[in-house]
Structures are given as structure tokens and as C-alpha cells.
Amino acid sequence: MVLMKKKWQRRHIVEAVIKSVMQFSLVVVAGALGLILWTIISRGLPALSWDMVTKIPEGGYYMGKGGGILNAILGSLYLAAGGTFLAMVFSVPIAMYLKTYLGESKWGNYVRLSLDVLWGIPSIVYGAFGFTVMIALGMRASLLAGIIILALIELPIMTRAMDEVIRRMPVDLEHAALALGSTKFEVALRVVTRQMLPGITTAILLGFGRGIGDAASVLFTAGYTDRIPTSLMRPTASLPLAVFFQLGSPYPEVQQRGYAAALILTVIVLVISLGSRWLSSRLNKYTIK
Amino acid sequence: MNQIEQIDIPQVIEKMTGRTTRPVTTSRARQDNFARRTFFVFTLLPVLLILIVTIALLARSWPILKAYPLSDLLFGTVWKPTNGQFGFWPFILGTFWVTAVGVLLAVPPCILTSIYLAEYAHTKLRSTAKPILDLLAAIPPVVYGVWGLLAIVPFVDKVLAPLSDRWLGSVSIFSVNQPTGFGILAAGIVLAVMIAPLIISVMYEIFSTVPNDLRHASLAVGATQWQTIRNIVLPQVAPGILAAIVLGASRALGETIAVLMVVGNIPQSPTSIFDSAYPLPALIANNYGEMMSIPLYDSALLSAALVLLVIILIFNILSILIIQRMLRRKWS
Numbered sequence: 001m002v003l004m005k006k007k008w009q010r011r012h013i014v015e016a017v018i019k020s021v022m023q024f025s026l027v028v029v030a031g032a033l034g035l036i037l038w039t040i041i042s043r044g045l046p047a048l049s050w051d052m053v054t055k056i057p058e059g060g061y062y063m064g065k066g067g068g069i070l071n072a073i074l075g076s077l078y079l080a081a082g083g084t085f086l087a088m089v090f091s092v093p094i095a096m097y098l099k100t101y102l103g104e105s106k107w108g109n110y111v112r113l114s115l116d117v118l119w120g121i122p123s124i125v126y127g128a129f130g131f132t133v134m135i136a137l138g139m140r141a142s143l144l145a146g147i148i149i150l151a152l153i154e155l156p157i158m159t160r161a162m163d164e165v166i167r168r169m170p171v172d173l174e175h176a177a178l179a180l181g182s183t184k185f186e187v188a189l190r191v192v193t194r195q196m197l198p199g200i201t202t203a204i205l206l207g208f209g210r211g212i213g214d215a216a217s218v219l220f221t222a223g224y225t226d227r228i229p230t231s232l233m234r235p236t237a238s239l240p241l242a243v244f245f246q247l248g249s250p251y252p253e254v255q256q257r258g259y260a261a262a263l264i265l266t267v268i269v270l271v272i273s274l275g276s277r278w279l280s281s282r283l284n285k286y287t288i289k
Numbered sequence: 290m291n292q293i294e295q296i297d298i299p300q301v302i303e304k305m306t307g308r309t310t311r312p313v314t315t316s317r318a319r320q321d322n323f324a325r326r327t328f329f330v331f332t333l334l335p336v337l338l339i340l341i342v343t344i345a346l347l348a349r350s351w352p353i354l355k356a357y358p359l360s361d362l363l364f365g366t367v368w369k370p371t372n373g374q375f376g377f378w379p380f381i382l383g384t385f386w387v388t389a390v391g392v393l394l395a396v397p398p399c400i401l402t403s404i405y406l407a408e409y410a411h412t413k414l415r416s417t418a419k420p421i422l423d424l425l426a427a428i429p430p431v432v433y434g435v436w437g438l439l440a441i442v443p444f445v446d447k448v449l450a451p452l453s454d455r456w457l458g459s460v461s462i463f464s465v466n467q468p469t470g471f472g473i474l475a476a477g478i479v480l481a482v483m484i485a486p487l488i489i490s491v492m493y494e495i496f497s498t499v500p501n502d503l504r505h506a507s508l509a510v511g512a513t514q515w516q517t518i519r520n521i522v523l524p525q526v527a528p529g530i531l532a533a534i535v536l537g538a539s540r541a542l543g544e545t546i547a548v549l550m551v552v553g554n555i556p557q558s559p560t561s562i563f564d565s566a567y568p569l570p571a572l573i574a575n576n577y578g579e580m581m582s583i584p585l586y587d588s589a590l591l592s593a594a595l596v597l598l599v600i601i602l603i604f605n606i607l608s609i610l611i612i613q614r615m616l617r618r619k620w621s
Binding site for chain 1: 342431433513536590591
């Protein structure tokens, strides 16, 4: 009986109210994702055509004539793949060094701090930085410059993603290897690398997803062109900028294609994001926890 | 939390036996030494990169910093590069307004959602919420921009502006002076959705650092769950929550493309959330094409990037230091 009375105390009402407000805000956040996807799909799908993904812009494309955005799709794939590869070359050794040699030491935490800070620098600042370097070197907008800037943007993301995974490696494994007389480098090469595999896969896909969607930095460094790039020194188109430029057009047909380009970009990014979850959960089976 | 101390086994053996266990001249040891040095050089890269970016931007913006006093640049209100007038004040105000509206809109639902996920939700709900947040974080800025253009701008124009005009029209920050839908509110809504996944996941992580014993003790003496959260959990994590908000704000400050597409881009001192604004990143992105043709123009734009970078660096370093400290806190 006493319990029944307690149920109607003020604090219990507050509890119920707060809880439902929280559930509501969770629904709002999840609903935002649904709303974005629905908007992009419902506006992009009608404008999507086979020509969009198989042709480069023809004459008068930006006034509503025929063609597609193959140049931007390929350009974006080149940029993101190149940037991710370059970032990986640097991020794998850094993540390994953080694990095997630095651990939780002071310098290790400085490196982690600077990676986190780099992560927070907006891509427009990277773009402006790339631009200053290009002026100094007398370079013009090119695929190579875009790849380098994207690699700088992806580096902290990929390194921290690997670091977070590899930090969870049991210390026993390392100790066992060290007890057998291996050097730290051998531990890094033979033990840590294998445990790192799911981390590396996640990091690659994360970096790629970030690279393919980045617009502000590529605007400065890679330029835009209607051709498919044939060399590293040529400018290249990219999907985010294709979306952006086509939406800025006064012609409704061109704007429609901008929505379709946004849909293509979203699909690529979502496939990568879901793929990385699936892949890392599969690869996680083979690591020792 | 309870991290196992790293033990350097050779060192331990050395202490116990009093002699070095690892001969330092073998080829394996030399290889190890070489690897250590090479790896070390690689870790210099992120640390140096921050410095290099700052210095490069500083060097390029030096001509304009030398030509005009800093106060003229920061607080000047006229932006006419062809006349040699570079006043950043309208753009700084625009950045501030857009960020403030975005953060104010994002914070309440983010705090509530992260409390719910950390304190109430079942494991099943948590493992569904994580991919949703990841997907939201993975969507490229330009797609957010398209969404803002197609959904948020009409929504502000057709729904929010008339409502606000009717009920809050007399309050100046809610008055509708330029009824187009493009403006601070639209940009703020888009930004709020963009920074929400980051804020929620940082807050969630910070909530999970509070040990369950504290919660159990409070619940055992008869407190409700909300009382436990308010009186026990929240005071423990308050600095971390503040840091998560600052981190989100610094993300919002630098957002370019998505904001550029919905904010209207009119350089003015906004007085209402329905006004158009012109934030700094949008200024840089919109004018990169002609900046080499007018004297000092490129220097002015790159100094805008420098201002942005310095503010974001300060915000970032402060909040990350607090968050790192909170995550590493030991509970005995």
C-alpha cells in the first residue's frame, strides 16, 4: 500500500515526463536522418538516368543539354582513393608507433592531442592552406594537389580510428611476444599488424567516405573540369562540387541533375559506411580479445 | 578506467637480475632502433602540420596585417575589396550568429538523447542508435546543403517565418525582415543536425565513464533514476558536457558548403534570426576565383582563414584537453 502511494509523488511524475522528452529527442535525431534520406531520394531519383553515370558533360550541358557527370564521379573516386592511399602510408606507422613504442606516455598523448586538433580544423582552412602552398610552388589546380590535401584531412581520422581499435588489444599478447625475446619492432610487425586489420579496414573506409564528400578543400586545390583527368597534373571534377555548381544554375533541368548527383554521392557514402561496419565486424572475429 | 600499467619486461628483468638482458648490437636490435627512429619522424608530422598550416596562412596574410591595423580589419564594417576596404565585422557577426543558433538548437536534444542512450536505453537500442549516428556523421556537407535547400529553406519560409511573424513579431531577433527562407535560422537548423552526431557520441562516452557503483548507491537509497542522474551523474560530467558543446561549436564555425547554400550570403549586421548573413567560410569559398586579380584581396581572404583557424584551434584544444582528462579519470 505504501508503495502504491509513492507512485504518485512529484518526483515520479518528473521521471516519467523527462523520460518521454528524452525518447522524443532520440526520435527527432533519428528522424532527421530519415528526413534527409527521404528528401534526397525523392528529389534525386526522378532525375537520375543512365546517361548521368555513363557520359561526360556535352556541349551546352550546363544549359540543360545532354550528357552526364561521369567526369565528377571518376574524379571523386580518383581523389578519394589517392588521398586515402597516401594517408594510409603515414597513418599506419603512426598508429603502430603509438601502440608499441609510446603507449600512454606523455609524447604519445601529445601526438593524440594534435591528431584530434587536426581533425577539428575545417576543410576550408586546409583548402586555403593548400592554396598558399600552391601559389608558393607555382602549381596550378590539379588532381595531385587535391589528393595531397585530402590525405592531410584524412590522416588524423584514419590514425585515430586505428589507434582506438588497437588500444583495445590485450597487453598479454604484447607481453608474450616480448617475453619470447622479440624486439618492439617485431611485436609491431607480427602481432600488432594482425590485430590491427579490422582497424585498418574501418579507417580506410572512414577516410574514403570523408574524402569523397569533402568539397571546400577540393574547390581550392583540384579545380573543376568537364574532362576525365588523364594525368596527376590536370585539374579534376568532383561529385560534391558537381552538386554545388549544378544547384547554382538558373536552369531547372540542371538543378534536377544536381539533386541526382547528390543522390549518387549519398548512395556511395552510405554503402561505404554500412560496408565498413559489416567488414569490421567480420574481421573482428579473427582478432584476439 | 582501470588501465593495466604497461610493463617493460626487459627493464623488469634488468632490475631483478642486475644485468642487461638484451644485447644492443645485434642486427635485430639495430633494426628495432632504426624502426623506432623512422616511426618517430612519422609522428612529428601531425604535430608539425598544425604549426605549418598556421605559419603558411600567417605568411600569406602578413601583407594585409601590415597595411591595416588589426582593429580596422576585425571591426571594420565596409567590405569593398576594389576600393581597398576590408572590414570583416559583418562576416564575423554572421559566423557568430549562425554558430550560436546551430549550437543552441543542437544542445538540448543532444544532451537528452545522450543521457537516454547512456542511462536508460537497453543494449539493443544502443546498438541501433550507434549506426544511425555514424550514418548521420558520414553524410557529406554538400548533401546536408541540398537537404537544407530543398526542405529547410521552404520550411522556414512557409511555416516558421509566418508563425514567428504572428506571435513574436515584436521581438526584434524573431522579426521577419527578409522573407525568403534563406538565412541564419535555416543555416542554424542544418548545422544543428550536422553537429549532433559528434556531440551525442562524445557526451555518451563521457556519461559511460561514471562508475555504476555511484548510480547503484543512489538508487539503493530510493532515488528515482532522474534524481540519480541530476544529483549524482550530471555533476560528475558537467565539464565534459561543456567541452562536448564547445567541440560541436568549433565544428559549426568552420562549416562551409552546407551553410553557404542556405544562409543567403548578404554581408550585413544581422538583427534577427530570419535575416541573411555571410559567414567567414562562405566568404572565402565564394571569392577564391577572383582573389588573385585585386591587390591584397588574396591576403585578406587568407587572413580570414587564419582568424577562423585561430579561434577553432583555441576551442578545440581546450575542449579536447578536458575530454581527454575526463576519459582518463581514475575512479578508485
